[in-house]
Amino acid sequence: MGFADLEVNSSAAEHIPVLAETLAERIHLPTDGVMVDATIGQGGHSFLFGRNLGPEGVLIGLDVDKDSIRRAHFKLKNLLCRVILIRANFSQIGEQLSEQGIEKVDFILADLGLCSSQLADAGMGLSFQMDSPLDMRIDERLKTTAADIVNKTDEKALADLIYKFGEDRASRRIARFIVGYRQGRPITTTGQLAAVVCKALYRPAGKGKTKIHPATRTFQALRIAVNNELENLEKLLSSVPGLLKKKGQVAVISYHSLEDRLVKNSFKQNKQENIYSDITKKPIVPSRQEIAGNARARSAKLRIAQKS
Ligand SMILES: C[S@@+](CC[C@H](N)C(=O)[O-])C[C@H]1O[C@@H](n2cnc3c(N)ncnc32)[C@H](O)[C@@H]1O
Known part of the structure; x- marks a missing residue:
């Protein structure tokens, strides 16, 4: 899906x-x-x-x-x-x-x-509906997880990735908030990432013009990148x-x-x-x-x- x-x-x-x-x-x-x-x-x-x-x-x-x-x-x-x-x-x-x-x-x-x-499988870390490890690999033989990307990619490259694969116009702002957060501690769960994105967009889940969760596009971008x-x-x-x-x-x-x-x-x-x-x-x-x-x-x- x-x-x-x-x-x-x-x-x-x-x-x-x-x-x-x-x-x-x-x-x-x-x-x-x-x-x-x-x-x-x-x-x-x-x-x-x-x-x-x-x-x-x-x-x-x-x-x-x-x-x-x-x-x-x-x-x-x-x-x-x-x-x-x-x-x-x-x-x-x-x-x-x-x-x-x-x-x-x-x-x-x-x-x-x-x-x-797979969406319901907390181990895959694909959904922001539950707080689970930020993984996103459909094939666990792959080396790079979403947490690796979120914690190790520089701000510009992260913004580009969120824009290219998530088509999110707020990609620069989201990347800035992610980098700001991870200076304190790494982002290791889907819940942490979803909360950071909501904060970047000033929008709690379920609020705003669309019913789509604010982190939807960021999650899409990471999933596309992790799984090529x-x-x-x-x-x-x-x-x-x-x-x-x-x-x-x-x-x-x-x-x-x-x-x-x-x-x-x-x-x-x-x-x-x-x-x-x-x-x-x-x-x-x-x-x-x-x-x-x-x-x-x-x-x-x-x-x-x-x-x-
Ligand atoms: C939407 S589900 C398919 C559901 C299926 N049509 C059915 O009716 O049960 C997509 C499936 O594709 C698999 N998948 C995703 N990317 C793949 C890839 N590059 N190669 C092989 N399988 C892949 C996923 O693991 C998932 O099981």
């Missing part, structure tokens, strides 16, 4: 797949189809597609989070098709498929961001055309404008080069009804492309 969802109090660990009906209407796999779910999560989307695959079908799921792989394994264990779950970054999709001896696939799905269970999210997405998008069969499809659900822009530009460029024959002109967004039942869906944007 995207940054706008971090403010949602996430006690429910069950993740509801976003735009599932729309995907089911638009993507039709043959029973012997091969699909990659590049962000398997809890296996919600994969289950919906996988139950239409027969014994000849193959479902490959990737995720950097070992807990997601475990949950997905449980969810998908009774499917008829062959299920291959790999703990890997989707930036490595090509290498992972070739290790499995798979050259081309019918469908690639990427539902970016985070699962409800945009770089990984760029690598995935550039690998996809070489992995799709003729008429194969790719669907990407993004949750903030930085991700959506990358998807839009990649699809557009591939269309201009006749690599994709068809792309969604405008992003598909969830209905009001879906958002009413799943607040996490509200910032979702789906784009689909078809290989020529």
Whole structure:
């Protein structure tokens, strides 16, 4: 899920797949189809597609989070098709498929961001709803935590990071307050960071013109930086055309404008080069009804492309 969802109090660990009906209407796999779910999560989307695959079908799921792989394994264990779950970054999709001896696939799905269970996991330190260690690594094999960035980056670079990845116009002020605070003691928890940002913006959580928590953008920026999210997405998008069969499809659900822009530009460029024959002109967004039942869906944007 995207940054706008971090403010949602996430006690429910069950993740509801976003735009599932729309995907089911638009993507039709043959029973012997091969699909990659590049962000398997809890296996919600994969289950919906996988139950239409027969014994000849193959479902490959990737995720950097070992807990997601475990949950997905449980969810998908009774499917008829062959299920291959790999703990890997989707930036490595090509290498992972070739290790499995798979050259081309019918469908690639990427539902970016985070699962409800990850937001609810205090250990990941992703939410300001609870005070937890300021970590933010979805993959704990990564070296740098959000606390490392917040405590070790100089003020200008910190402001640039909050501006670039959080699109927060108050980035300079936030960086100044962070640096001021850490001169006293390091910022080690999500609660400390959220409080510093609220102070910088003179705004307690829940007050002001928007209901979005004042620290939302700063948290987004740090999460993107810690997990190299945009770089990984760029690598995935550039690998996809070489992995799709003729008429194969790719669907990407993004949750903030930085991700959506990358998807839009990649699809557009591939269309201009006749690599994709068809792309969604405008992003598909969830209905009001879906958002009413799943607040996490509200910032979702789906784009689909078809290989020529
Ligand atoms: C929104 S959840 C996917 C939910 C899934 N569609 C479902 O229905 O259960 C996104 C998942 O992508 C994973 N993820 C994020 N970045 C990744 C990356 N670069 N490579 C692989 N997995 C990633 C997260 O760990 C998370 O489990």
